[in-house]
Amino acid sequence: MVQILPKAAAPGIEQHDAEAVNDAANRKLYKKREPIYPKLVHGKFRLAKWVFMILALGAYYFIPFLRWDRGGGAPDQAVLVDFEGRRFYFFWIEIWPQEIYFVTGLLILGALAMFLVTALFGRVWCGYACPQTVWTDLFIAVERLFEGDRNARIKLDRAKWSFDKAWRKAGKHAVWLLIAGATGGAWILYFHDAFDVLSHFFTGGSPISAYLFFGILTFTTYTLAGTMREQVCTYMCPWPRIQAAMIDNDALSVTYRWDRGEPRGPHKKNDSWEGRGDCIDCKACVVACPMGIDIRNGSQLECINCALCIDACDDIMKKVGRPTGLIAYDTDINVEKRQAGEKPGFRFVRPRTIVYAVTLALVAAVMLVALGSRSTMDLNVLRDRNPNYVTLSDGSVRNSYTVKIINKTHEPHQYRITVEGDPALHAWLLGQEDGDLVVTVEPDRTTDFRLFAALPQDAIDRASEPLLFRVEDLVSGEVQVTRSVLQTGYDR
Amino acid sequence: MAEHNHKDEVTGVDTTGHEWDGIRELDNPLPRWWLWIFYACVAWSVVYMIFMPALPAPPGFEGFTRGLTGNSERVNVAQQMADLQASRSANFERLQNADFQAIESDPELFRFAIAAGRSAFGDNCATCHGSGGGGAVGYPNLNDDIWLWGGTFEDIRYTLHVGIRSDHPDTRFSQMPAYGRDQLLSQSEIRDVTQYVLQLSDQSFDAAAAGRGAEIFAMQCASCHMEDGTGDQAQGAPNLTDRDWLYGGSAAQIEATIHRGPYGVMPSWEGRLSEPMITALATYVYSLGGGQEDGGDEMGAGGQ
Ligand code: SF4
Ligand code: SF4
Numbered sequence: 001m002v003q004i005l006p007k008a009a010a011p012g013i014e015q016h017d018a019e020a021v022n023d024a025a026n027r028k029l030y031k032k033r034e035p036i037y038p039k040l041v042h043g044k045f046r047l048a049k050w051v052f053m054i055l056a057l058g059a060y061y062f063i064p065f066l067r068w069d070r071g072g073g074a075p076d077q078a079v080l081v082d083f084e085g086r087r088f089y090f091f092w093i094e095i096w097p098q099e100i101y102f103v104t105g106l107l108i109l110g111a112l113a114m115f116l117v118t119a120l121f122g123r124v125w126c127g128y129a130c131p132q133t134v135w136t137d138l139f140i141a142v143e144r145l146f147e148g149d150r151n152a153r154i155k156l157d158r159a160k161w162s163f164d165k166a167w168r169k170a171g172k173h174a175v176w177l178l179i180a181g182a183t184g185g186a187w188i189l190y191f192h193d194a195f196d197v198l199s200h201f202f203t204g205g206s207p208i209s210a211y212l213f214f215g216i217l218t219f220t221t222y223t224l225a226g227t228m229r230e231q232v233c234t235y236m237c238p239w240p241r242i243q244a245a246m247i248d249n250d251a252l253s254v255t256y257r258w259d260r261g262e263p264r265g266p267h268k269k270n271d272s273w274e275g276r277g278d279c280i281d282c283k284a285c286v287v288a289c290p291m292g293i294d295i296r297n298g299s300q301l302e303c304i305n306c307a308l309c310i311d312a313c314d315d316i317m318k319k320v321g322r323p324t325g326l327i328a329y330d331t332d333i334n335v336e337k338r339q340a341g342e343k344p345g346f347r348f349v350r351p352r353t354i355v356y357a358v359t360l361a362l363v364a365a366v367m368l369v370a371l372g373s374r375s376t377m378d379l380n381v382l383r384d385r386n387p388n389y390v391t392l393s394d395g396s397v398r399n400s401y402t403v404k405i406i407n408k409t410h411e412p413h414q415y416r417i418t419v420e421g422d423p424a425l426h427a428w429l430l431g432q433e434d435g436d437l438v439v440t441v442e443p444d445r446t447t448d449f450r451l452f453a454a455l456p457q458d459a460i461d462r463a464s465e466p467l468l469f470r471v472e473d474l475v476s477g478e479v480q481v482t483r484s485v486l487q488t489g490y491d492r
Numbered sequence: 493m494a495e496h497n498h499k500d501e502v503t504g505v506d507t508t509g510h511e512w513d514g515i516r517e518l519d520n521p522l523p524r525w526w527l528w529i530f531y532a533c534v535a536w537s538v539v540y541m542i543f544m545p546a547l548p549a550p551p552g553f554e555g556f557t558r559g560l561t562g563n564s565e566r567v568n569v570a571q572q573m574a575d576l577q578a579s580r581s582a583n584f585e586r587l588q589n590a591d592f593q594a595i596e597s598d599p600e601l602f603r604f605a606i607a608a609g610r611s612a613f614g615d616n617c618a619t620c621h622g623s624g625g626g627g628a629v630g631y632p633n634l635n636d637d638i639w640l641w642g643g644t645f646e647d648i649r650y651t652l653h654v655g656i657r658s659d660h661p662d663t664r665f666s667q668m669p670a671y672g673r674d675q676l677l678s679q680s681e682i683r684d685v686t687q688y689v690l691q692l693s694d695q696s697f698d699a700a701a702a703g704r705g706a707e708i709f710a711m712q713c714a715s716c717h718m719e720d721g722t723g724d725q726a727q728g729a730p731n732l733t734d735r736d737w738l739y740g741g742s743a744a745q746i747e748a749t750i751h752r753g754p755y756g757v758m759p760s761w762e763g764r765l766s767e768p769m770i771t772a773l774a775t776y777v778y779s780l781g782g783g784q785e786d787g788g789d790e791m792g793a794g795g796q
Contacts, residue, residue, distance in 0.1 A: 029520070384624060386623050386624030386626055387622065387624050387626030387627075387635055390633065390635040390636045390781065390782075391636065392637050392638075393636065393638050393731070393734040393736060395735055398635075400781055430781075452781050
């Protein structure tokens with residue numbers, strides 16, 4: 001058997017016959033997708049990505065099973081979006097629908113954090129944390145497990161169908177489906193009690209929405225991470241475009257230092273490195289790239305800054321005995337400065353990053369204060385406007401109010417209502433005329449009470465008497481106050 | 493019309509031949525994802541037509557294609573209404589024949605009755621009494637502590653059953669004569685009585701005329717409105733000494749009322765609303781603030 005020796009870029013280093021298939025110049029409308037066969041690399045960024053993947057996926061699958069005792073009849077799942085009960089539980093925090101602004105605040109925080117990180121270090125979200133990246137990485141690892149690394153996969157795809165090819169392909173897709181199913185399965189655990197869902201899911205006893213979302217997420221995970229991969233980032237995702245707006249000249253991004261690399265070309269043994277660049281044109285960076293591009297063409301929209309080409313090239317540089325970092329986190333400005341013989345530098349403190357950081361800190365502080373002063377009770381007083389006021393037979397004037405008290409605790413609480421205003425004012429509750437206005441609200445409930453307030457005729461000297469409603473939680477001692485008025489119809 | 497197959501110089505793409513004021517439409521292919529979604533929608537619409545009601549019957553036939561599921565929103569709504577009714581039936585059953593004590597002592601039932609009563613009030617009563625029961629000239633305010641026919645829970649419920657001057661055989665009934673129109677009193681006598689009524693209700697009055705009016709009042713009016721003008725709920729005769737006037741309290745308005753003899757009508761709700769619903773309505777009206785406890789204690793008097 002004749003073996004064609006691969007071309008060498010340097011002694012012992014293969015020159016890959018690779019093309020950057022997803023490079024903008026190589027993409028044509030209606031052209032069939034050309035598969036990308038990323039080659040496994042080793043290095044610090046690859047290691048960081050593995051670690052992050054394990055942590056992220058571990059958290060995703062494990063969190064629904066965490067328990068948090070809330071007492072009462074409340075669910076004991078630490079993180080739970082309870083649509084039926086209309087609550088969002090997050091460890092010690094419990095969010096009611098009217099407090100959805102906490103979630104808004106969280107989203108704002110997330111967005112600002114992304115802005116800041118992007119302005120500092122470029123597309124780290126895309127490279128490490130985006131679910132598309134994490135799951136695609138995992139799917140590629142599975143692919144590698146069944147079909148081997150890049151060259152083996154290419155060979156397998158070109159080979160005729162055989163038993164070997166069939167079981168490898170079938171095995172890969174089976175494991176993909178399993179992971180996709182687990183992804184969709186874990187998703188629904190966040191919306192219903194995790195143990196409950198698990199025990200009923202396989203017998204058909206879960207809510208229909210659980211199966212629906214399981215189906216949707218399984219399908220999207222399988223297609224997006226298994227078959228669409230780089231196309232999601234290149235065509236579908238708005239984030240690369242948004243991130244492009246966040247990035248300025250000083251933001252770090254994975255950069256090929258052409259000042260050092262060019263002119264590129266294969267390097268023969270004992271050749272001098274004088275007068276030539278360090279890039280031996282081995283294309284290790286191209287074959288490592290999951291996005292199917294060539295970083296040496298400069299920073300591109302397709303590049304998710306996963307840094308795998310850095311690991312690939314560093315490996316090569318070590319082998320040929322040149323300093324690592326031919327591809328590195330850097331800025332184009334620095335490359336140009338080096339080219340011009342100036343000293344490169346990084347500017348992390350810039351007006352943009354200061355503004356982001358300060359806004360981020362402010363929003364975080366506001367959120368913390370709001371969360372800290374969050375009460376276990378809420379008060380709302382609505383005055384009847386129809387009729388606006390009622391004149392009684394003795395000439396006194398009465399207004400009616402709906403007092404809404406929200407008990408956010410998990411035990412029934414008693415509350416004392418007091419209405420402060422004119423000393424002649426008399427206030428009472430429907431069905432309870434005398435004594436203290438003390439009411440009970442069941443746990444986790446909002447209850448309306450009908451309250452009347454009247455002013456005798458001789459105490460009326462203006463059209464609108466200001467009132468102050470105080471409600472004191474007799475259990476916790478917490479007090480909530482709100483203002484209202486008593487309309488008298490006085491017009492002299 | 494521009495010629496087809498014109499090539500755009502900038503992009504090198506064919507145009508469709510459509511042109512508007514020199515703007516040409518490029519004949520770019522549709523994105524493949526878009527096409528797939530489009531095909532999927534077409535397929536979905538076929539499936540939908542097979543399973544769901546979709547097409548009108550051809551001319552000459554009645555109705556429409558029903559689809560394999562035979563789904564009908566009309567039936568669904570009826571079902572939902574029935575379910576809703578069923579879910580409420582337990583509470584309605586408890587309202588049947590319930591007395592106020594029983595309702596008030598059960599907070600859940602009390603709330604239910606008020607909520608049901610509020611919606612029935614909006615549908616049936618608000619036209620005359622106003623959406624919050626605030627009343628209008630000729631239509632009593634149901635929020636205050638002034639009741640023509642009594643303001644206890646049972647009084648209110650009975651009034652709802654039989655109505656006032658309605659066609660119910662046991663309707664609450666009384667009739668004030670139209671003193672002017674039927675010429676039972678002369679114009680000047682009516683004016684004198686008016687002055688006396690003004691005196692009764694603590695308004696400014698003409699003493700001489702009121703003195704003459706007092707005699708007429710004793711003869712004509714006191715049998716229903718009582719000697720002191722405080723009225724009689726058994727006859728639905730209003731108290732003339734308070735500040736509340738169903739038909740207005742100015743001299744001209746009182747005079748007009750005596751002249752024509754008002755005849756306000758409220759329909760009987762027996763048979764039109766279910767028994768529990770009438771109880772719910774009574775609970776709601778009672779809870780507006782003017783309801784009076786059985787011994788005459790007034791809830792609405794502000795405890796003065
Ligand atoms: S940049 Fe590095 S990995 Fe890429 S071709 Fe040049 S030497 Fe090889
Ligand atoms: S060019 Fe490098 S950093 Fe960019 S996507 Fe490809 S491997 Fe990742």
